[in-house]
Amino acid sequence: MSNAHPFRVLRAKRLWTVNGVIVGFVALLFTVFYVGANIDPAGHLHKLPVGLVSADEGSKVGGKQTDLGAQITQSIKKSSQGGDRIDWKLMDEEEMKEELGKGKLFGALVVPRDFTATVAALTGPGVAGKPVRPTLTVLTNQSAGSVGSSMARQATTTAAQSASAQVGEQLTAQAEAAQAQLPAAARLLLADPAVVQIEDGHPLDSHSGLGLSAFYYSLVLVVCGMLAANVISGQVDHALGYTHSDMGPLRVHNPLLRATRVQTLAISSTLMIVLSLLMGSLALAGAVGIMGMDASHLPLLWLFSVCTIAVVGIGGLGLLAVFGTPGMLFITIFYIAMAVPTSGATVPLQALPGFYRVLGEFEPLRQITGAVRSILYYDAQADAGLTRGWVMLGVGLAVAGLFGFGVTRFYDRKGLHRIPADEEPRPLLARA
The missing domain is CATH 3.40.1710 (abc type-2 transporter like fold)
Structure with missing residues (x-):
């Protein structure tokens, strides 16, 4: 164990350079997408x-x-x-x-x-x-x-x-x-x-957020999916013994249960699918039951909510499985930075620069918002955005599955295991 003072790491140029590039890139990217899309x-x-x-x-x-x-x-x-x-x-x-x-x-x-x-x-x-x-x-x-x-x-x-x-x-x-x-x-x-x-021309009920309740509810579903992916990924890694978990002053490290990357992703995806039932139910209960959001077709809205959280979460788990720690950055960029300005919720796609209009054609938040609008405002008419929303959820699930399981299977076949066979972490329960 080195006796050097921990603050010496602040002298490392790489620490400053890497973190500076990442946070600077994030700041610039969010500015370009949010301000650039809506400036004129x-x-x-x-x-x-x-x-x-x-x-x-x-x-x-x-x-x-x-x-x-x-x-x-x-x-x-x-x-x-x-x-x-x-x-x-x-x-x-x-x-x-x-x-x-x-x-x-x-x-x-x-x-x-x-x-x-x-x-x-x-x-x-x-x-x-x-x-x-x-x-x-x-x-x-x-x-x-x-x-x-x-x-x-x-x-x-x-x-x-x-x-x-x-x-x-x-x-x-x-x-x-x-x-x-x-x-x-x-x-x-x-x-x-x-x-x-x-x-x-098309009056809304008083608890419809002036036409924005569909967008904010859709944003809740996306955020639930992406944050759940981060939580579930970390908890599965801890349960399998690949990472430790800090709980207050205690650090817990479970015995290692070796799993391939594909198996790990399958376990995480199973948790996501089951827990999306809970999250979708609570999101609907909170929006309609507690906050009083005007809504009809509640069984359909519940089903779409659950499926949206599951698909977004599985997509996030795939990114985390493929890219590791940087995966959360890619999740944030794809589901938030690129999605919110192109959702058409406030500024319509017809009033965005051409680049952002193209993004809006496949960004998930726009498709989700369109489907939720159909359910909340347009009597769940299929051609009012509901069919497109379901189709894009299906496409998103297929792409997420092929990408996540395809790349992790490639890692496994190449022997790119998370912990080499000769490296066996020991159980740990100690004060941090």
Whole structure:
């Protein structure tokens, strides 16, 4: 045993260099993913899906049968204003409500049935008293993401105001051509005749976190899986005698039970699968039973919660088995650093730089959040994200199994055992 003072290790350049590189890399990586992804959502906005609906039944304006609703929606659809930032989708009311109810639209602009008739009344010969202004309705969809819904609301409001101005120019020209004698109040309305009304297109219950409860619940499931992987991996190693365990002032080292790397991973995975039943149940009980989160389809939500924790945990165990101690760093990067900014929970994928959009296509948190949203907000509709979530869990489990067991089997075949045969740790129970 060396008599050198333990603080002498601070003189070792390698200690400073290795730790400095690792923590510096982590700090830079988290900054790039979190800040870089969200620094300019409006500047990176590309094809945000927004509905355009004209329910207008048309009416005679200036003696001609006119459908101003169709003119407005077609004009907005063809307009080059905003470039390709908004993906305007022409549809009917039923289709629009269905798409909002699946989170596939971030908002919509609706022209009502009596729009043309109300506009015609402003310039009609019988105008008297206070004129009734036509209405253009902007629908938001907070369940699809607060930032995306806000962007859609801004775009649709601007489009509605522009449409109102265009209709006003048309009305003014018609009134001047007909030399109509209109009341002063009606003349003031001609320049900007329509009222823009904002409504919630897919209302959520009060305990839905303004559309973020699905994301935070999904994040809980991912964190449970990754932290459980770290705990279970350490406890299995201790139980097999490969590592010691510090409990307060005591250090315990069990007798060595030699196991191949594949066997060790199999034991850990078995624990993860069984304990995911407990974690999923407690997560659901805590969110719904204790905190009062609005939720329906509870058996399905419980099943998905359990499967998510199990798959994330097995993936984490595979990384730990393959990479050892650095595995926890890779788990954190994959499941948190790269996943949270690309989950589409706050800022939609359509408002992220291209690199982050690509990550969002396979990062697990986005798929998990989409499935939980479907269960919580969209009546568990399969094409609202639930099917994709199940499929990606299956793919994730297959990849994790092939990677973890494939590489550990390779280690075993190459004789890369964790402890050489001639090195036998002795049982230890002593004060640290």
